[in-house]
Amino acid sequence: MSDLENSQKASYAVFFCTLVVVLLTLTPVIFPALYSSSFGMFTENLNPFELGYQSTFLIVSNVVILGFGIAYYKKKIPSLVHDVVDKIRTFEIPKRVTIIALAVILGVYIGLSAPELSLDEGADWADYDAVLLPALEIWPFGQADDIYVQEQNDRYVRMFLLDVSLDIFQNIKLLPFIASILVVVFTYLVTVQFCQKRFAGIIAVIVLLQSYTFLKFDTVAVYENFWVLFFLISLYVIEKKWFLSPVFYILAFYTKAYVAPFFLMTLFTTYRSQISRRTKAAILISYVVTVSAAIALVFFGGTVYPDVIDVNYSKFILGFQVIIAQLRFDLFFIMLLLPVTVGLMFLSKSKLKHADSILILIFGTIIASPILVAFTYHYEILPYRFIPLLVFFSIGVGMFFSKKISSSLLKMSNGM
Amino acid sequence: MKNFSKVMLSIIFTALIVGSVQPVLADEITDLFKPVPIRNSEYQFHLQVVVRDSHGQLVSVTESTNGYYVPHDVTDESFDRNFGKKEIITVDDIKYEKVQYIVKDRHYRVPMKLMFFIPAVIEVSYGAETVTVEAFIFQAFVPLVYLEEDDVVDTQWTIFRKLN
Numbered sequence: 221m222s223d224l225e226n227s228q229k230a231s232y233a234v235f236f237c238t239l240v241v242v243l244l245t246l247t248p249v250i251f252p253a254l255y256s257s258s259f260g261m262f263t264e265n266l267n268p269f270e271l272g273y274q275s276t277f278l279i280v281s282n283v284v285i286l287g288f289g290i291a292y293y294k295k296k297i298p299s300l301v302h303d304v305v306d307k308i309r310t311f312e313i314p315k316r317v318t319i320i321a322l323a324v325i326l327g328v329y330i331g332l333s334a335p336e337l338s339l340d341e342g343a344d345w346a347d348y349d350a351v352l353l354p355a356l357e358i359w360p361f362g363q364a365d366d367i368y369v370q371e372q373n374d375r376y377v378r379m380f381l382l383d384v385s386l387d388i389f390q391n392i393k394l395l396p397f398i399a400s401i402l403v404v405v406f407t408y409l410v411t412v413q414f415c416q417k418r419f420a421g422i423i424a425v426i427v428l429l430q431s432y433t434f435l436k437f438d439t440v441a442v443y444e445n446f447w448v449l450f451f452l453i454s455l456y457v458i459e460k461k462w463f464l465s466p467v468f469y470i471l472a473f474y475t476k477a478y479v480a481p482f483f484l485m486t487l488f489t490t491y492r493s494q495i496s497r498r499t500k501a502a503i504l505i506s507y508v509v510t511v512s513a514a515i516a517l518v519f520f521g522g523t524v525y526p527d528v529i530d531v532n533y534s535k536f537i538l539g540f541q542v543i544i545a546q547l548r549f550d551l552f553f554i555m556l557l558l559p560v561t562v563g564l565m566f567l568s569k570s571k572l573k574h575a576d577s578i579l580i581l582i583f584g585t586i587i588a589s590p591i592l593v594a595f596t597y598h599y600e601i602l603p604y605r606f607i608p609l610l611v612f613f614s615i616g617v618g619m620f621f622s623k624k625i626s627s628s629l630l631k632m633s634n635g636m
Numbered sequence: 637m638k639n640f641s642k643v644m645l646s647i648i649f650t651a652l653i654v655g656s657v658q659p660v661l662a663d664e665i666t667d668l669f670k671p672v673p674i675r676n677s678e679y680q681f682h683l684q685v686v687v688r689d690s691h692g693q694l695v696s697v698t699e700s701t702n703g704y705y706v707p708h709d710v711t712d713e714s715f716d717r718n719f720g721k722k723e724i725i726t727v728d729d730i731k732y733e734k735v736q737y738i739v740k741d742r743h744y745r746v747p748m749k750l751m752f753f754i755p756a757v758i759e760v761s762y763g764a765e766t767v768t769v770e771a772f773i774f775q776a777f778v779p780l781v782y783l784e785e786d787d788v789v790d791t792q793w794t795i796f797r798k799l800n
Binding site: 272367601 | 673675682684686687688689691693694695696697698699700702736750751777778779780781782790792794
């Protein structure tokens with residue numbers, strides 16, 4: 221079997237898996253009580269097929285967008301409209317203009333978000349006084365009876381950074397905010413790396429910065445974005461300095477253990493990257509070593525994680541209904557998640573290799589939360605855990621403005 | 637809302653009985669009603685939170701079995717007296733008493749909720765004085781529930797206590 225056939229099979233498998241989790245995620249928008257009625261307890265009061273308040277919005281918007289997308293792909297729309305869409309997709313901006321545009325966007329974002337640095341973290345987030353401050357008081361060597369406090373101190377990198385933010389900069393929100401700014405910057409860089417187009421990066425940044433969830437948590441210390449930043453960097457450096465990738469992965473892991481299974485997505489991204497086979501093998505080996513060491517430390521290093529395992533399979537499906545409830549104000553995401561998923565499959569067929577990477581990253585960042593709650597009793601699904609999902613969704617939107625696909629389409633249309 | 641007021645008043649009544657028999661120092665009150673994790677305790681609960689918008693359209697359904705309770709006579713007496721009819725059920729060969737506590741059409745003036753509570757207002761005698769304490773006898777930790785200003789929340793608690 222040729223590499224091309226293998227590659228296409230992998231693409232379809234990735235698309236199918238992602239489509240399943242995306243449909244599982246979006247179904248509660250239409251029927252919010254469906255999963256609880258089937259898998260929950262004490263549900264006599266629920267009607268499984270009662271329509272949700274955003275059901276009409278989701279159905280109508282998806283019919284329109286997918287209808288337009290299919291018509292565009294099949295060239296069934298007026299050529300004038302087709303040309304306009306192609307022009308937008310092929311549009312590129314010079315490097316200098318990109319830098320200025322990015323600086324303006326970041327400037328506006330920082331300017332609007334900076335006042336949040338003066339908010340009282342404890343007044344807004346009860347976990348600050350209840351969990352984080354007690355943990356910081358005993359960090360790094362103290363022990364606590366409260367498992368939630370103890371768990372904080374098993375996240376060494378995070379606690380170090382928060383401690384620095386509080387002790388040196390006298391504001392615990394400062395470093396988390398800087399991390400969020402860097403998340404935006406690396407969203408741009410990863411998009412440009414995957415798409416080879418600056419305009420796609422700008423689109424991804426704008427999509428991310430309109431996200432309610434991202435803006436809600438970008439300055440929150442208790443639910444900081446350090447782990448998102450480290451994971452993004454671990455992806456970015458694969459094609460630059462590959463040996464740094466496991467280093468940033470381990471930093472992400474010791475910021476938030478939730479990121480542990482994400483290395484599987486990193487390996488797939490590596491598989492899709494334009495690097496030599498030898499480098500790919502080296503990355504694979506480095507991750508096997510890193511993950512093995514991390515697992516050993518978790519289970520034999522006296523961390524709390526082995527103690528919180530408790531299996532409840534029904535919570536897996538119930539987890540999907542929680543996801544969309546927590547992203548209820550991210551209307552752009554709800555509206556476009558399915559069209560973007562389907563569109564990325566078409567982009568993948570058009571030889572944009574990293575469209576598959578984004579699909580697997582969307583898949584992984586969705587399914588991680590239901591898996592987490594199905595296998596532990598300690599954790600609940602919280603919206604800040606979907607910031608990586610929103611980042612990869614934003615990159616996915618940016619991919620529709622990628623150079624490769626646009627130029628090939630242009631050639632096709634010119635040839636016809 | 638009616639149901640809620642009834643339970644609150646009943647709990648105050650219960651608390652008067654419990655509180656008057658044991659004088660407690662003020663600085664010990666917090667410790668006395670300190671919640672502990674409900675996991676592996678004599679109690680278990682299941683909370684269902686249903687959120688609707690101002691037009692009554694369904695927004696979300698959230699469930700939780702994770703949280704805390706106050707290991708004190710107040711909790712036991714509330715369970716016995718204030719939650720209506722008890723049922724006996726058997727799960728994995730263990731017998732439990734089961735009660736339900738439902739609060740309908742509640743408006744919360746907060747943008748989000750991470751915990752839901754069953755409060756008890758308790759009067760504790762402290763020397764010659766009487767101190768009023770609000771203790772959350774059951775506290776459920778939920779996945780974050782976002783709320784808009786006009787959203788309406790129904791909570792349905794199903795609480796179990798191991799029988800002997």
